[in-house]
Every structure is written in structure tokens, then in C-alpha cells.
Amino acid sequence: MKFTINGKEQTVQVEGNPMLLEVFREQLELTGTKYGCGESVCGACKVMVNGSAVPSCITPAVSVQGKQVVTVEGLERDGALHPVQQVFLEVDPFQCGYCASGMLVTAVAFLDKNPSPSREEIVDAMNGNICRCCTYPAIIEAIYQASRKMA
Template identity: 50%
Template sequence: MKEIGPGAMTTISFKVNGGLVEVEVSADDRLIDVLREGLRLTGTKEGCGVGECGACTVLLDGKPVNSCLVPALQVEGREVETVEGLAKDGRLHPLQEAFIEHTAVQCGFCTPGMLMSAAALLRENPDPTREDIARAISGNLCRCTGYHQIMAAIEDAARRIRAAVPETSEAEGAAGTPEARRE
């Protein structure tokens, strides 16, 4: 039986965005503390600390969880994905592209958590209905957007992933603007 005495620290290791990390934690450290303070993966946001706003959503073994409600010690040996891991090889994830093109981002604070919930949905259900989408992001509060453009973006990203040709999206044509050259 593993035992860490009151006030003591211990080292855990787990995978973040594909890479193995080792961090020192205490019993009341939460996954979000490890990500933000320990690993400086500050894309994961804290909005409420009680699992209500979803800004801290990450994937734990592929499932969306509130990282503010996961004791760091429970993550030992498991796999965590954060918003920083969505883009691969310098290419944005189709969800990220769709969020930009559908103006699904306003202040951007809920965006990372929202993207992770959406990513979990699309892995499991590549062709979700609007209701599926609304349900999948129902644990992610957004105060700016009223959710509609977010839901449209997720729908569009699902289409792109299914078609596997992310370059030619309908939304891009509709927006009538050239591809952003930033980054």
C-alpha cells in the first residue's frame, strides 16, 4: 500500500500530450496545479475550482475530466491530454481551425476546455447531431458566445475530419478571407 504521510510530497510520473513527465506532488495537489504550476501548461484554465465551469477540462485516458477535481496522485501512470497537445506537427487540429473560422472564440478563456470536450466527443462520435454536441459541451460554461458558433464549429470540424480534407472547408469559403498567416 502506497502511503504518503500528512504534509509529505512524492514523485509521480504520467504521460502528458504523449511525453512522460515526473513531478513532485502532495496529497491535496490537483491535476490542474500540476499542469499549470508544475509543468507551466497554462492553456488549461481555472474558472471555479469546483467542477462547474469546465475551463480546466483535459482528457484523462481519453475521457474529458475537470482537472480541478482530479487529485494529482490519481494520475500516476495514466495519460493526460491538454489543449497544448491538440495541434500536431505545427498544424492546427480541425477543431481549432473550425473554432477560428466560425468565430467560436471570443474572450478565449473557456476555449481550451471547450476544445477538449469537443475532441473527446469527435473521437467517439464522428458524426454527432446538434443535441450530441450540446450535451458534450454542457459541462463547459461560456459567458461570451451563447454557444451557437461553438456548436457550428464542432459540427464543421466533424465534417472535416470525416472528409479528411481539412483544407477545403465550406466555412472558409463563406468567410471570404484568406488563410491567416500568423504563427
């Protein structure tokens, strides 16, 4: 199968019907995307497919044939950290950080579509991302700050 991953064309040979997350982690050494629940509940595995955040644990790899996929490794823009990454780095809203890559990808996909959201809209957008350390208030605030910085 062929697709674009983090701006580069990629050809991968797949056997059976692996999920995208398996292909990233086991064939492409893109281990920033995490396995959490494996059931599309926690959001730890989210990546962008054609600009929308999707759970890669339940997304068949072959379904992204010909599409643009971005993982947490590909969020940089023009060689610099994405503003959301930069604010997360400065504010450090996480504890263990296991949810961070899914949060980042979901936040970036959301802000691309809604660059100036309210806090309530951010809460709604992040609804599918679970943080087991419960650092939600700091994460929401960091995304809000990033949106204002980008504006």
C-alpha cells in the same frame, strides 16, 4: 508521480494532494488549461485523461499516475492543428476566449468517440462547459463543421 503528458513521459514531485490543474499551471508551465469555478461546474479546466474529458480542478494529480493526459497544448496531430482547432481558428466563435481551451478539449474527446454527431448530440456533449459570453450557438456550429470536415 509519473504520467504521460501530451505524448511525453513526465515525472513530477508533488506535496500534499494538489489537483491536476495546479500541477499543470504551477509546475509544468502548461497554462492553457484555465481555472474558472474550481468546483467542476464550468469546464474551463478540462483535460483528457485516457481519452475522456475531466475537470482538472477536482482531479487529484496522483490519480493520473501511469495514465495518458492531454491538455490543450497537446491537441495537435502530426504537427498540424487538430481539425477542431483549425475550424475554431477560422470561425472564431468566442468573445473573451476564456472557455476556449476547455471547449476544445471536450469537443476533441467527444468527436474521438462520436465522429459524426448531430447538433443535438454536440449540445448534450458540451453540457458541462459554460461560456460566460454566451457564444454557444457559434461554438456548437464550429464543432459541427469540424466533425463534417473530419468525416
